Amino acid sequence: MEQRLFIAACVMYAFTWLTRWLKRKEKINSRRAFAWWHTVFTVIILSCVWWVFAFIMGEGGLAPIPVWKKCAAGIITLGLAVYGYKRALQADTPRQQKIMKEDLDWANTVYFAGFVASLVMFFLVQAFKIPSASMENTLLIGDHLFVNKAVYGFRVPFTKKHFLPFKQVEREDIVIFTFPATHKEQINCGGVQYGKDFVKRVIGMPGDKVEVRQGRVWLNDEELSRQPYERYEELERVPKEGEYDMAEYQALWKTHRLDNELGMELRDNFGPVIVPENTYFVMGDNRDNSCDSRFWGPVPRENIKGKAWFIHWPVSRWRIIK
Known part of the structure; x- marks a missing residue:
């Protein structure tokens, strides 16, 4: 569990670093590029969440995850990704900035919480x-x-x-x-x-x-x-x-x-x-x-x-x- 949290935190940290680099290079200024960026963010953060919770739902790897739960997670991820793409594609510049700030806030929260939780679980206490x-x-x-x-x-x-x-x-x-x-x-x-x-x-x-x-x-x-x-x-x-x-x-x-x-x-x-x-x-x-x-x-x-x-x-x- 702690290893999954640490890897998820590293992925989100890498994404925030890459986003800031792309922003400085003006690579995601167009609506289409920004929409794809937001879609990738949605898929990554949901994949990290499902990956961690799959371990919990599977009782720490002791029980297999039912196929219907895997399908449900895939459908939810796909639906939110499509919704996010359309939402970002229609956004004007002020709206894009707001969406980016929200996404980065979520990414920062996930990687900070993931690092702290994984360190606690590596060294001190585990559920x-x-x-x-x-x-x-x-x-x-x-x-x-x-x-x-x-x-x-x-x-x-x-x-x-x-x-x-x-x-x-x-x-x-x-x-x-x-x-x-x-x-x-x-x-x-x-x-x-x-x-x-x-x-x-x-x-x-x-x-x-x-x-x-x-x-x-x-x-x-x-x-x-x-x-x-x-x-x-x-x-x-x-x-x-x-x-x-x-x-x-x-x-x-x-x-x-x-x-x-x-x-x-x-x-x-x-x-x-x-x-x-x-x-x-x-x-x-x-x-x-x-x-x-x-x-x-x-x-x-x-x-x-x-x-x-x-x-x-x-x-x-x-x-x-x-």
Whole structure:
């Protein structure tokens, strides 16, 4: 989201700079040239708006945008562009100056707001919407929350590098991260997860030995006590099919291929594996309905964007996230 805002802001800044240059060179003084300039402005600003809102309407890239919404956006853009062209073509010189001032005011507003918002989202806080039931009952479908992006260190824009951390990732932190896919066609949990943001709770730290037996989590050969945030369902557990070569098992897990080999067995009987250096083992609080590290492997530190901080919508669920 922050990258889209930053790019949209750069586009609008470039347009305002180009407009001032064209004006100095008297390239847009004629009615027809001015009308085309105004039309291009209308298309650019609407395209930036649709591009940013497409990310929001698609729940951060997790849900496809319906075709009818794409068609509606295209029709609205085309209609406003045609209207703007005719309006500018009929304008006299004073009217042209007024239209240009309005357009540049809008462009200045968009690029300034875009730069400020993108900087805040790059370094401090980002909004996130819960798309699935994997964190119930801690986080519910449709919860809107703020993510603290500074707590684990400021991220260098357009990279995964962090600096000046206030704290390190700790066990039981609820973190937001980019899915650790190695290529765009990678299939996990029945679909392509590349580029999507996930929210899970940290269970295993680097070097920990993690295992799941009959649905219960074991850490370093000790069963973890059940926590209030954990949710289980009364269901028949999937049995373990057999014994595996643990070196091969670990390799498949680290390279995000284990679920394609063993499927739903991993929900109830998993491991043991050793969490590699600079990675974390994460799980959903809704243990029986979560696509998590049991299926697709460890989360690299560099993929973690921040810590879930505060539910701000709906109002009835305002709370600090723990």
